[in-house]
Amino acid sequence: MPKKKILMFVGDYMEDYEAMVPFQMLLMAGHQVDAVCPDKKPGETVRTAIHDFEGDQTYSEKPGHNFAVNADFDQVDPNAYYALLIPGGRAPEYLRLNERVLEITRAMAAAGKPIAAICHGPQILAAAGVISGFEISGYPAVGPEIELTGAKYIGPNETFTNAHTDRNFVTAPAWPAHPEWMAQFLKLLGTRIEP
Numbered sequence: 001m002p003k004k005k006i007l008m009f010v011g012d013y014m015e016d017y018e019a020m021v022p023f024q025m026l027l028m029a030g031h032q033v034d035a036v037c038p039d040k041k042p043g044e045t046v047r048t049a050i051h052d053f054e055g056d057q058t059y060s061e062k063p064g065h066n067f068a069v070n071a072d073f074d075q076v077d078p079n080a081y082y083a084l085l086i087p088g089g090r091a092p093e094y095l096r097l098n099e100r101v102l103e104i105t106r107a108m109a110a111a112g113k114p115i116a117a118i119c120h121g122p123q124i125l126a127a128a129g130v131i132s133g134f135e136i137s138g139y140p141a142v143g144p145e146i147e148l149t150g151a152k153y154i155g156p157n158e159t160f161t162n163a164h165t166d167r168n169f170v171t172a173p174a175w176p177a178h179p180e181w182m183a184q185f186l187k188l189l190g191t192r193i194e195p
Helices: 016-028 091-095 099-110 122-128 140-148 175-189
Strands: 005-009 032-036 045-052 060-068 083-086 115-118 135-137 152-154 164-166 169-172
Touching (some): 005 099, 016 045, 099 115, 115 122, 115 175, 122 140, 135 164, 164 175
Parallel strands (some): 005 083
Antiparallel strands (some): 164 169
């Protein structure tokens, strides 16, 4: 199986599991994952946050791990990547304000490349204007943004373990969906994991 280059947007206070777990899973599957962040250089880190569901009206937030940026955002050429990965958490709300993030997202979507986004990650897809006419999942608080773009919002099941694929987009509501979300993304990547 040939190694595929996957671009990953990261930023301060992205959700810890939604960054660490897919990054490590894709490396384990034999792919190259370039984690980039505006205004951060390779070797620098971004902070993460751990979001948990503890019976409150919304998720709780605790400090997570530092996550190392391993590629240079300023050097990103969307044509050099096979796919795009967008973790959730709080980072997407400000990353979507960066015009270059939106340009890269638009270029990859226009090329029909696989794009995986989870939780608040679809905020970037909505801001880039690339999901009209698609069925897109995400955290419930992002549902109205998804629908305002002309996409159909696919909400979570009772355990937040569902993911949804519509053509080249694989989306999910939150980190409990990792097994299904990553399985669907790996299928789009053409990656086979032998039992």
